[in-house]
Amino acid sequence: MAEMLMEDQRILVVEDEYVVAEAIERTLTRAGAIVLGPVPSVDQAMALLDRGERIDSAILDINLGEHKVYPVVDRLLAQGVRCIFATGNDIADVPSEYKEIARLEKPVDGSSIIGAFKKIDVILGRSVAKLAHHAELRKLRAQLIGQIDTADGIHEPLLAARLYEAVEAIDQYLKD
Structure with missing residues (x-):
């Protein structure tokens, strides 16, 4: 056995x-x-x-x-x-x-x-912490995309642009 x-x-x-x-x-x-x-x-x-x-x-x-x-x-x-x-x-x-x-x-x-x-x-410890952090950032990214759509829908292009900058910052962080 x-x-x-x-x-x-x-x-x-x-x-x-x-x-x-x-x-x-x-x-x-x-x-x-x-x-x-x-x-x-x-x-x-x-x-x-x-x-x-x-x-x-x-x-x-x-x-x-x-x-x-x-x-x-x-x-x-x-x-x-x-x-x-x-x-x-x-x-x-x-x-x-x-x-x-x-x-x-x-x-x-x-x-x-x-x-x-x-x-x-x-x-x-090291791997799970890093991967869990990335998972949380991907969730935040998805939420920001939703907020960009909302800002576009209410004709707030400046707000949408600022939110998009945050998405780009997350994308860059995840790429590194």
Whole structure:
């Protein structure tokens, strides 16, 4: 029997390929984890998050059908959840704000998953704090875009221009 390396850890699995999801679930269960899911879509992952259950970690595929998993990752990081991508995506295809998330190439094996979670524990504080900060800035950016639309709608071009300057400042910060 596998060593109970992740005993009582609640791990969300977001994967749209059944066979891969099942293999990840088996690996985590053998290591003592409590698996949440697996869920195959962004909508189902968000619904699971809306339930408010404790989640310690997540292993996520980037491509879920026609959607990307990034909205789920943003919510998880904002809650301080450690995340790992299990994907076939090339690192160059991952947006810069997610580059620090551990990435396992498919097909993943059990020891890679367990090893990645152990490695994350070493750098968790720095990475999660930075990524959560970026997620909050992206939310603020979206709010500012809404306010720009409102300012344009009430014919306040100067206000819209000032708000747009704030959006540009956020974009520049996120790019660096």
